[in-house]
Amino acid sequence: MRQADDISILLERLARVLQNDAHAEGLKPTQWEALRFVGRANRFSRTPSGLTTYLGTTKGTVSQTLNALERKGLIRKKGDPGDRRQVRIELTAKGRRLLERDPVDAALQSASDLPEQQKAGLERGLAMLLKDTLKHRGGRPFGVCHTCRFFEANHRDGAPHRCALLDATLSDEDSDQICVEQEAAC
Numbered sequence: 001m002r003q004a005d006d007i008s009i010l011l012e013r014l015a016r017v018l019q020n021d022a023h024a025e026g027l028k029p030t031q032w033e034a035l036r037f038v039g040r041a042n043r044f045s046r047t048p049s050g051l052t053t054y055l056g057t058t059k060g061t062v063s064q065t066l067n068a069l070e071r072k073g074l075i076r077k078k079g080d081p082g083d084r085r086q087v088r089i090e091l092t093a094k095g096r097r098l099l100e101r102d103p104v105d106a107a108l109q110s111a112s113d114l115p116e117q118q119k120a121g122l123e124r125g126l127a128m129l130l131k132d133t134l135k136h137r138g139g140r141p142f143g144v145c146h147t148c149r150f151f152e153a154n155h156r157d158g159a160p161h162r163c164a165l166l167d168a169t170l171s172d173e174d175s176d177q178i179c180v181e182q183e184a185a186c
Contacts, residue, residue, distance in 0.1 A: 021103035034065045038075055038089050039099050042145055042177035046089045050180045056139050074098060143182035146175040
């Protein structure tokens, strides 16, 4: 049990360090997380409801967060031409530039300096921990598109790929982004 306590304490301390750094650039930690989500999510997931699911928070909190990011000129909300009820979120050029100065990048740089075997083990362990934690909370993991059971690589009707769930063509860029609909392939 002691090792689990140590892991929990280390994760909490790392989260606190990252959380403190997240006040950089005049943004709140939730605003940074929303900005990162919009930068990483695919076109199907960049919606207020997708962000609500990803953050595991309320619609009101997400609405306030998106309004603040829009006022700062970091995101833009657009209506979906295919569904007038749906709102799509995209980064502005200013938002993309800000993400290039993301304070989390220092931690990512430290992780990238680890030996390959430690990096792989850390990634697997953290992914399993997050997946199990989200499962117990009723959340979704938001995996990368090309790891999904619905992803069809080099599909004859794709561009060059296809999502069998949404019956939509996918670019190479789409396939590297996270998706609210993602279900891990077996």
